[in-house]
Amino acid sequence: MKCPFCSNQDTQVKDSRPSEDGRVIRRRRGCPKCDRRFTTFERFQIQQVFVIKNDGRRELFEPEKLTRCLLIALGKRPVTKQTVSNIIAEIEQSLSEEGKTEIRSEEIGDLVLEKLKNVDFVGYIRYASVYNEFDNLDDFYKLVGKLEQ
Structure with missing residues (x-):
């Protein structure tokens, strides 16, 4: 995942947690280049309806x-x-x-x-x-x- 601050391609997942309903995963990521952290959310993609x-x-x-x-x-x-x-x-x-x-x-x-x-x-x-x-x-x-x- 690309860092939104410095565009570094090499970010690391620091923490992952599923949501209460288990349909979304929240990930805290860190960038070793600029030392900043950001959050991403991963969810399944339903078929287009x-x-x-x-x-x-x-x-x-x-x-x-x-x-x-x-x-x-x-x-x-x-x-x-x-x-x-x-x-x-x-x-x-x-x-x-x-x-x-x-x-x-x-x-x-x-x-x-x-x-x-x-x-x-x-x-x-x-x-x-x-x-x-x-x-x-x-x-x-x-x-x-x-x-x-």
Whole structure:
């Protein structure tokens, strides 16, 4: 790995630790030339998955985009960023295990809602209101009624 400070090609791994979920390895590296340290993260690369949008367009699946949406839905809620990361990792793992190369945006929305249902009721409703394009208060009442059953 090339040193980001002096471009030396000969860096050394000083410490390696897996993340809590075991999907990412954090490595502390040192450069013998400039004596500086830096951190790298190693994670598996899932097969490229394309999301088929409602209008038929195909976009590359971007976990970061989904993370932003979840953080908005869970804003000011007692849910940690680690929990959001775990949700995204579980969805990525699900896509990887199924070996899908394409998935409809509705399917991703359903996966997210299934995860949110067990994490935060208010966040679930917020996400569902955007995902399902609620037009009026009756849509909210129907969702809450369905969840209470």
